Amino acid sequence: MGFVSVLNFTQQLIQKRLQPGEIAIDATVGTGADLVFLARLAKTRGRVYGFDVQQAALDQARERLDREREADDGPDRRSRKAGAKLASVELLLRSHAEMAEALPPDCRGRVGAVMFNLGYLPGAEDSRVMTTPASTLPALEAALSLLRPKGILTAVLYPAHDGGGVEAAAVERWASELPGAQARVISYRQPQRPAAPYLIAVEKV
Amino acid sequence: MGFVSVLNFTQQLIQKRLQPGEIAIDATVGTGADLVFLARLAKTRGRVYGFDVQQAALDQARERLDREREADDGPDRRSRKAGAKLASVELLLRSHAEMAEALPPDCRGRVGAVMFNLGYLPGAEDSRVMTTPASTLPALEAALSLLRPKGILTAVLYPAHDGGGVEAAAVERWASELPGAQARVISYRQPQRPAAPYLIAVEKV
Structure with missing residues (x-):
């Protein structure tokens, strides 16, 4: 049957925890795949905030989101996903490191899930724009402060690209040093493909 | 909700793959917990082979198995687990490194699952008796040769005890070097607790 991929495993963890009506954060919007995934889970009464430092990313994500909404609302009943209407989504052209200040105060301690998918924007003109530990580590701290108890933060790390190995190691060290009274950490990886x-x-505990 | 423990995650992987009527192997019987787990999954028409180099381990496992069978067959209907009759079990006082020779030839390429739970027998008089790479690595090779396509081999590694770190590293290296055409490998661990x-x-592919 095959082991589930890293991306599927990540989604399964989120799916089991994020409830309809909750707040979720896509810390690295990119082309918007995680954003749509979170908006489907949080459903109509939920809220999703998306962060990216590139306008091109937010534009792509907005288009993707609009297509999803049209499919939900369209006249073709077969394309409607019953009860799966999307949460409201706010996109912010800001670094995820600022997420704690950027969100309304009522989010603190109430966020169900935060997704990080690190590295650079696929297909971007300037692939030198990428996440680095300088902003990623404060962003992880901010994300953890926003989560509710039992809320989840996922970080998919890309050790292959330039600087990605350093960033992955920094994130892993940060997570491994979190006190057990504050959070629990797991890793899922493919040892054949370092x-x-x-x-x-x-x-979060 | 909490992440599933390493032992639960291991059982989930096996449970999704091992089918009733299949053959399974407990490569490190110990006190018999995995043995009973496998026997329940393989069910009445299945077969489970258990390996351990210590008679004390096999004795404990046999007792545990007998208790389980009694509970299944007992007059107290509440304690019966419907349809969960145990597979036939054969216990072998031999090194798991010899499993390919020790099993009937009809097992080759037909085993659904092999479980390794490395280290030493909990509560044993002589805790110096423990698995080591010298036998563990040939045992893993033998196990892989016995598996059917899509069959699974799990190894729970104990880096904390004397020699356990070396053994864990050896197993991890062995698995990480398996060609993708032969097998797929994943790891699941708790980075806060190395x-x-x-x-x-x-x-197995």
Whole structure:
């Protein structure tokens, strides 16, 4: 049957925890795949905040989101996903390191899930724009402060690209040093493929 | 909700793959917990082979198995687990490194699952008796040769005890070097607890 991929495993962890009506954060919007995934889980009464430092990313994500909404609302009943209406989504052209200040105060301690998918924007004109530990580590701290108890933070790490190995190691060290009274951490990876993306997941206690 | 423990995650992987009527192997019987787990999954028409180099381990496992069978067959209907009759079990006082020779030839390429739970027998008089790479690595090779396509081999590694770290590293290296055409490998661990048990799982292609 095959082991589930790192991305599927990440989604399964989120799916089991994020409830309809909750707040979720996509810390690295990119082309918007995680954003749509979170908006489907949080459903109509939920809220999703998306962060990216590139306008091109937010534009792509907005288009993707609009297509999803059209499919939900369209006249073709077969394309409607019953009860799966999307949460409201707010996109912010800001560094994820600022997420604690950027969100309304009522989010603190109430966020169900935060997803990080590190590295650079696929297909971007300037692939030198990428996440680095200088902003990623404060962003992880901010994300953890926003989570509710039992809320989850996932980080998919890309050790293969330039600087990605350093960033992955920094994230893994940060997570491994979290006190057990504050959070639990697991990793899921493919030992045959040390350069492949892998997951660090953090559940707030 | 909490992440599933390494032992639960291991059992989930096996449970999804091992089918009623199949053959399974407990490569490190110990007190028999995995043995009973496998016998329940393989059910009445299945077969489970258990290996251990210590008679004390096999004795404990046999007792545990007998208790389980009594509970299944007993007059108290509440204690019966419907349809969960145990597979036939054969216990072998031999090194798991010899499993390919020790099993009937009809097992080759037909085994659904092999479980390794490395280290020493809990509560044993002589805790110097423990698995080592010298026998563990040939045992893993033998196990892989016995598995059917999509069959699974799990190894729970104990880096904390004397020699356990060396053994864990050896197993991890063995698994990480398996060609992708032969097998897929994942690891599941707790980065906050580098000395805690962790899982290497191998699915035959």
